[in-house]
Amino acid sequence: MAKIIVVTSGKGGVGKTTTSASFATGLALRGHKTVVIDFDVGLRNLDLIMGCERRVVYDFVNVINNEATLNQALIKDKRVESLYVLPASQTRDKDALHKEGVERVLEELKQSFDYIICDSPAGIERGAMMAMYFADEALVVTNPEVSSVRDSDRILGILASKSRRAEQAEEPVREHLVLTRYSPERVEKGDMLSVDDVMEILAIPLLGVIPESSAVLQSSNSGVPVVLDEQADAGIAYADLVARFLGEERSHRFLSVERKGFFKRLFGN
Amino acid sequence: MGFFDYFRSSRHKDNTAAVAKERLQIIVAHERGANRRHSPDYLPALKRELLEVVRRYVQVEQDQIKVHLDRDGDFEVLELNILLPDDESARVTVTTPSAPKPAR
Numbered sequence: 001m002a003k004i005i006v007v008t009s010g011k012g013g014v015g016k017t018t019t020s021a022s023f024a025t026g027l028a029l030r031g032h033k034t035v036v037i038d039f040d041v042g043l044r045n046l047d048l049i050m051g052c053e054r055r056v057v058y059d060f061v062n063v064i065n066n067e068a069t070l071n072q073a074l075i076k077d078k079r080v081e082s083l084y085v086l087p088a089s090q091t092r093d094k095d096a097l098h099k100e101g102v103e104r105v106l107e108e109l110k111q112s113f114d115y116i117i118c119d120s121p122a123g124i125e126r127g128a129m130m131a132m133y134f135a136d137e138a139l140v141v142t143n144p145e146v147s148s149v150r151d152s153d154r155i156l157g158i159l160a161s162k163s164r165r166a167e168q169a170e171e172p173v174r175e176h177l178v179l180t181r182y183s184p185e186r187v188e189k190g191d192m193l194s195v196d197d198v199m200e201i202l203a204i205p206l207l208g209v210i211p212e213s214s215a216v217l218q219s220s221n222s223g224v225p226v227v228l229d230e231q232a233d234a235g236i237a238y239a240d241l242v243a244r245f246l247g248e249e250r251s252h253r254f255l256s257v258e259r260k261g262f263f264k265r266l267f268g269n
Numbered sequence: 270m271g272f273f274d275y276f277r278s279s280r281h282k283d284n285t286a287a288v289a290k291e292r293l294q295i296i297v298a299h300e301r302g303a304n305r306r307h308s309p310d311y312l313p314a315l316k317r318e319l320l321e322v323v324r325r326y327v328q329v330e331q332d333q334i335k336v337h338l339d340r341d342g343d344f345e346v347l348e349l350n351i352l353l354p355d356d357e358s359a360r361v362t363v364t365t366p367s368a369p370k371p372a373r
Contacts, residue, residue: 145289146289146292146293149293149297150293150296150300153297153300157300157301187286189283190283190284190285190286191285192286193286193289193290194286197289200290201290201293201294201297
């Protein structure tokens with residue numbers, strides 16, 4: 001059964017697209033047929049991060065409007081087998097995404113994919129609501145910083161009340177915390193919220209901590225999802241995150257030594 | 270005096286993370302109370318029915334009734350605010366036999 005996973009955050013610039021790209025690529029690397037959809041209509045960027053910007057012919061909105069078939073719009077990744085990208089449209093039409101159209105496309109994708117990753121735009125406007133609405137699970141991308149944590153909490157509230165699962169009184173959307181741009185040194189100095197601070201406030205299970213890393217900018221520069229960089233700390237952290245998502249047990253790396261011990265006690269079983 | 274001291278004392282330069290956590294805990298708890306998981310879903314229905322009852326006696330508009338639920342420590346306060354028109358003619362003559370006659 002295909003799973004729909006939204007990557008969301010509320011606040012912009014925290015790493016949603018970076019996370020979507022690496023999460024989808026990581027799942028595909030592990031042999032799962034995966035598609036990643038850009039919901040940021042008008043401001044598409046997932047194509048750049050995935051390095052397929054010059055291969056975009058048709059987009060998500062074309063498929064919704066029956067101007068192209070899914071097969072025409074899906075871009076097959078050149079590096080990883082069984083990985084596809086569905087780019088967003090650059091239209092300025094705010095009503096381009098509607099529930100019926102999005103549902104139809106998702107249902108069609110469900111027939112042939114294992115995982116459907118929805119890269120949400122920032123904010124709580126239509127694109128973000130559409131990305132969240134059909135989700136089975138959610139990766140809530142958060143920076144250890146006040147405005148990001150507050151917005152994440154708002155998003156959790158929306159997932160709990162406005163998603164299809166909430167509306168139809170089904171089992172709630174499964175939430176995962178992804179803490180990005182984490183700097184153990186600054187945490188130690190008391191300049192940054194720690195993992196356990198953020199977890200205490202948001203009260204959802206931690207899927208992964210991605211350290212602040214120069215590799216993230218370098219990989220976006222070259223259009224290669226950072227998870228493919230096996231030498232980089234952030235790449236390794238994303239690979240761990242994917243493994244954890246698939247049910248493997250992996251201890252959290254790139255936290256301070258003391259905190260690592262703490263988390264082992266907390267999550268290590 | 271005390272007002273500024275409060276900010277100075279809570280913003281020790283060496284642990285702004287603790288300040289961030291404290292501020293977040295307060296604002297997040299507040300916002301959850303207002304519009305999240307804990308907000309009871311019967312409020313809109315309650316508001317509608319209250320308005321119906323009031324309208325049997327007095328003609329009030331939809332926006333003249335305010336229902337507000339507040340959390341204060343361990344207990345909750347349901348605040349109901351109905352703005353009655355001062356115009357006598359707005360009173361509705363009650364026709365239901367069991368209902369009391371409108372007060373003069």
